[in-house]
Amino acid sequence: MSNVLEPSLKSKKAGIAFGFVISFVLGAAFVFSALKAGITPGISPLVVLFGWVAMGAFFKKDMKGFLAMAQVTGSAGVAVTAGVAFVAPIIQILAAELGEPVPPVDILSLILSSAAGCFLGWGFVGLATERFLTDPKLPAPEAVACDRLIQTAADNPQARPPLMLSLVPGLLFGFVMAFLSQIKVLKASIYDLKFTLSGVETKLPLPINPLYFGIGALLTVPTAVLIFFGGLLNAVVKGMSAAQGMPGTTFRWVGGAAMVVAVVYSLIAYIIEGRKTRNALADKEADYNAEQLEIPDDRRKQLLGSIVFGAILLLAMMIYSGATIVGLVALGIVALLLIFFLSGLGALLSLQVGSSASPVSGTVFMGMLVLSLVGLAIGLEGIQGVYFLVPIIVAACVAICASNDSSQDYKTMQFNGLKVSSSFVGQIVGLLGGAISVPLAVYVAHETGTLGSEALPAPQAAFFATVLKSLFIQSDIPLMPVLAGTGLGLVAVTVEIIGKRKGIILSSLAFAVGIYLPSYIGTGILLGSLARLSGTKSVTKITHRGILTAAGLITGDALFALLFGILAIAGMEIAGVEGFNYQTSLSVLFFVGLLLTTAINYAKTSAIEK
Template sequence: MSVHTPPPAETPSEGLGSAYPVHKPYIHANTVMPELTWSAVLLGAILGIVFGASSLYLVLRVGMTVSASIPVAVLSITVFRAFSKILGTRPATILENNIVQTAGSAGESIAFGVGVTMPALMILGYDMELVRVMLVAALGGLLGILMMIPLRRAFIVKQHGSLTYPEGTACAKVLIVGEQGGSSAKTVFVGFGLAFVYQFLMQSLRLWEEYPAKVITKFKGAVVSLESSPVLMGVGYIIGFRISCVMVAGGMLAALVLTPAIAFFGETAATPIFPGLKLISKMNPKDIRDSYILYIGAGAVATGGIISLFQALPLIVSSIGSGVRDIRQSNRGGATEQSDRTDRDLPLWMVGLGSIALVAAIAATDLMPTDLSGRLMGAAMVVVFGFLFVTVSSRLTGEIGSSSNPISGMTVATLLLTCLIFVLMGWKAPSYRLAALSIAGIVCIAASNGGTTSQDLKTGFLVGATPRSQQISILVGALTSAVVIGFTLLLLNDASTVVTGRAEYLPTAQVDVATLTETATHQGKSYHVWRVVAPIKGAQPGKYLVDDQGQAHFLIDPAINGRVDTRDDGSKVVKYDAPKATLMALIIDGIMTGKLPWNLVLIGVFIAIVMHLAGVPALAFAVGVYLPLSTSVPIFIGGLVRAAVDWIKKTPAEESDSSPAVLLSSGYIAGGAIAGILIATLAIIPQASKLFDLSTRLPAHWNSSPWPSIVAFSFMTLVLFLVGIGALLRSVESPAVAEGIKGREEDL
């Protein structure tokens, strides 16, 4: 591929006025080259589905995702280059590669919004319906893009130089390097392959223990464990040492302070202590966590989210004011003149009609299972909160980046305001709980996708893309990702749902079956369905199958936020803690029903407040309290490797964030997550799981020893460290590439 020569500086567009900074795009506005091609959109949609599925897996496990734009851009460059060599087709242009990363980036942002909100359906006691999940994902994703389009000139063009859009700028650098002959895709592919094989050997063949643990015998209730997952180690490397330390500290508080304290003080209790169903003296650490720690953690996460919202409030308020002023000035400056290719948006009439159609769909469908007034109120709140937080998100990502964008805080604010409005209107029926969650889900996804769209348009602005082409491609990417993410969420839940008849999981209380209207069939018998949405005396929250006398026979325990990780036949399943979804469910229940074990929740509330007063990031610490310690430990190890690499190489932060080890970590996350999804799919067929399981053929001492797991995990850690310091997979770029990066720094 020939090296593109950057054009001379161009003056601001005539219709935009002198207020716009001078900008030299990498591809001149007068240059015509292939851009919105079917191959670019198709590859972008496929990569968006892959990274969307892996991001959904990640947000269900630990409540966070990582940006997909740079890995998608790197993979696009390599895939098109390989096709060109093998098939003899023309090389892809930089603008086609930009279309791929634009379409592909939608998957990650939609996955975050879906994973943060929709699993709360299960926690609130409802079934997760595919149509509801897909509608929320699609409507929120499309609405976020359409609402951001009118903001492009105000934020991307007019404030070029003041709003930096860090991820968008970094992605533009990657595309320019790829255009000039460089690529680091090998690092992503190696990470993907290693993590995929590792996960398959561990979870499917069961060659080593996934959760090696050490019980501290003289410290009752204390267990130290590790989830030997390269996915979580990759997350830790990307988020860095500071946040990973805070998360593991929260996990240590829960596992090594709160759990032993409950075990010690509850040892002599003669009766079960609410909301537990059995004596604390008979509980193991997992029982204590399920019965007590989860409520403490949920209270801490809720408070941490609210604290994050208040911390961001001044910036949000100023962003709203600045955004409105920028839009007015942009429109007065001649925003309708679009003579240059690089200044052509989708027509505003099309954006307006599309937005109206989406809002009408929200009001007309069963997303709002209420009367007409409730539907109209819900649609109005989506418009108001949606445009408000899309504007805020689009601007904040320009100032502080997508990684620091408080989408969770915006979602919490939406949910709090929605629930309070419903309560003030006297709307407390169960249908309004569903409506509140749907509103929050759409707004969350819209805000998340609005921020992602802003980063993509910034990348396009820097490389000289056509905004309209990018907007079309991300609309396509959002729609395809929304459909597949809905299926993926239900697949993960169905694959690890456990139906158990073990007495330890069944309530001792009985229910009046006359109050139950739902029935279900299991093993050829018909049962009444009893949904316990909050702990009551003698029953934990859950979905139970009861007979005509009101006696429970089975618990249907979902994969998401479930507590039973072993089927009655002894086979293991993967459970997903979904910490952010638990926060959403807690807010809805707390405001609209008040049926919560408030003493435990308030302990969590004040833990988060104490951490905030001590200067510790409260939300990260709270997530650590809620998640098992085994989940936080590999994240901490990844952060520790990042600290060691940065200390050895003395790498500046901006370079460290796009280093080979970060790309390897992205590969770890994608490869391990995709393998986890495929293995979860196999778990639906017990015979397939048993066919691959080799643990029964291994020596007993091998299966019971933690050392095989520790050695395997240490190998993945060593590879990450060696790539980080440049001892492995060192990419040798051509002088033209190095000069290209250096020479374009001012433009970016």
């Protein structure tokens, strides 16, 4: 008799329906956090917690099946958010930098690109399920957190964490602080740390933004520290380049070169680890339930069909954009190969460090760089060449981010003894929900805040725009910043290798991402992570109430931004307050409130969690 469980039909349908709503809403809301901070956290534990609290009374007997399906479906929309928000704004940012008319967001094109990426990523990772889920050495932090939550919900449904003391305060803090910042009642930062290096003064603001706090509170402390030090280097490079009359984009080249080194190292490690896993499987050393990972023939055909359909969508977009036969063949083949390899790398990195900490923008950058070089080789040039490439890059990015999320979700199914292939339908439903809502939210963001502006800096897209501008328009790559970044990348990789030997994950990609993010983002993330540490007294521990609070901070800020954008498009304006005399005092008060709310909720644990 089989010991592999299948979720009941009722729990499966309910989990997919519940997850689709969550995916659609959070996918749209988190667009604003991605455009502001350049980082999207893994939200699978949040979806499980919310499903437990909201629907726990209805699924007492099949809580496990419902929550597992809900987290697979519900977390997928934010994966699409990352894929679109990290790349799509390239067009608007580059046009503004060149003084060209800034085009509006093409919603239909973004939906098609996103859908192509969803189908490709879903197909490739689904077929590689056995490859990713048979390596016992991968820690899969989000999957472990979800597994514990689901087991707790199934065994002790009455132990649901109190929303009114965790999620609700987080939502209120996030929403109210975003509103008060919009009307200029709160300051962006409460203090500027200043120091002098080689005669150049460097400034490092201490932000009070709930978004950065929330992201930091969901990340591991080592990852937050690496992002902070990358941001610190960003501030130093900015100061030194300004003093020497160098371009303001110098820091982006330093971060980009460091990222290339980190991605190359990760790709080599991925290939080596894959070979070791295959050898272990061949020698029957791996300990896993083969029946649990088995993919039925009809589902396998669906995954293959998804890849074919995604490829057709990709080619259709290229034909619509006027691609030649050579362009179709060259870019089509290269894009599919990149998505195949980089989605695999994205899935592996996610299982290594968690989808929150997995810097997918690094793998996306590598893909963009290869596609750009192929584009140049077939004759693409100027801003029109960039416009042609961006939808292809969006599809690749969505596929990579989808694999980043789905590998954790499938691992959660495995931990809970559920047949992994039973969650495949939920995953693609959630992804397609995000493929619809995310482009709409990007349109709202651009119409009200302008992509690439100070309010919506879109750090990844701004960096990618700098690279594409140099490749396609200026034909000039600054050598010294690239060499400096390469050296830093080698140092970061060395630190990562040493950390692995000591059992500590110190991602070189996290450090590289921190270099090209605005420095204040890294500082805010570190503050949130330290608030979590002060509550848990542990570098790795995470609590139910803490997760809800951190997610509330992010979601509250994002929901205000979405609501504000919709109201602005409708013609309503929120005017700023003039001459407010207590801005500094109120800002400090909210800063202390953020610290205490985050720390207290991370300190509160149930008897089950202890």
